[in-house]
Amino acid sequence: MLQMSTAARIEPAELARVQQIVAGISRSFEAKVVGQSRLRETLLISLLTGGHVLLESVPGLAKTTAAQTIADSVSAAFHRIQCTPDLLPSDIVGTQIYDAAQGTFVTQLGPVHANIVLLDEINRSSAKTQSAMLEAMQERQTTIGGQNYSLPSPFLVLATQNPIEQEGTYRLPEAQMDRFMLKDVLDYPSPVEEVEMVRRIDAGVFSAEATPTAVAGLDDVRMIQRTVRNVYLDPALVHYIVGLVYVTRHAEKYIDPALACLIEFGASPRASIAFTQAARALAVLQGRDHVIPEDVKSLAARVLRHRIILGFEAVAENIPVETVIDAIVGSVQTP
Structure with missing residues (x-):
């Protein structure tokens, strides 16, 4: 029998507030994504801890939709990066562009500067690009032209791997995979879930106008992360x-x-x-x-x-x- 501490670590009102926000995010997820309850749990754990997640599945299992929905639910900036062999580190972290009118270099931040970043098929990017991305994940900052730029808070990366295609891919080294807090493997939906998916598409649930209403803000996410640590x-x-x-x-x-x-x-x-x-x-x-x-x-x-x-x-x-x-x-x- 575990001996629990008698001191209250989290106030009941604080826990109730966290539960309310998490329930709202879950409802938004379920309204857009059919099934995938373990994916929802994994993404929520990532959001509540700020840890990064590696997702492995065949295409078409709503990974992008799930990540976008979580981001919309908490008013977070979301960027999706499609990894390809010719993707350069500067395409992710950013670069300096010469402004001829001003005669100076201007820093242009890359898509990694967002709260939630989806790296689609990370194993398709080259080793150098993977290294730049994983460095940003670990250090929570990027370096452009000798200047450090902090990544926003909260910041989390959802990377995907397609296990059925090996041509033109670069396997993630074991030491780099270790930087992902969790790895989840997704399976196909059941026939009932797939029928519901088709019904929702016909009903326009996935149209651009059907963006879920935010149930929380980034300050709420930071508050939840502090609560989780307690x-x-x-x-x-x-x-x-x-x-x-x-x-x-x-x-x-x-x-x-x-x-x-x-x-x-x-x-x-x-x-x-x-x-x-x-x-x-x-x-x-x-x-x-x-x-x-x-x-x-x-x-x-x-x-x-x-x-x-x-x-x-x-x-x-x-x-x-x-x-x-x-x-x-x-x-x-x-x-």
Whole structure:
């Protein structure tokens, strides 16, 4: 039994206000996007923590619509960048343009200077462009002509990968993927959801005039992020989180050797940090001011799937990383 602190970390009125805003964002999402409840949860966790998300799916599963809807719901600046092999770092962060009339160089900021940035098919951009984008994600600033330009707050990146096309792509290095707080893998909608999607298109739900009304502002988002940081996380749960990450590095001692031998590299300490941040946000989404073990377990795949590196044997035997993650979660005692 966890020993919860008797001191109130979050005022009930503050939690109620956060719940009201989050509920409004969820309604806007559901009005535009059919199904995709886990995508909604992942994007809300990203918004509540300021963490970046990597989304993997085939085209046409409403990733752009979902990101645009979240941005419209909180009056956030939204930019979508279509990644291609010829995309340059300056196309993302910005550049200096010579103004002949003034005889000086003028800085033109790139599309990364927005609150929510969608990097569509990030693996299609070159390694140099990926590096520039990921540096902006980490440092929260860009450098143009020797001058630093801070990125707006809040700032979060949603990057997508198309797993079915490999031609003309540049695989993200493992160290760079680690900078994404979560990785979610989306599946096709059910037949019922697809029928509803077609009905909404016919009804004009996705027309340009059907922009959702903002239910909050950027000040509200910053307030929610401060609230999330105050969610109570019991020390026993911190040890549980660190234990899960530790097992990824020493799996041969804890899980079936046939699965443990598939792991080439385990997760870094960034995984522990991502667990604590995302679990606090998930607790708030469920109306609680404290984290429970189920929050951590439900996030395990999203936190670890891009941080555990499997060898070629896993590909040859068609063993997904989620199978290894399930074994790891099952090997650590729940507090």
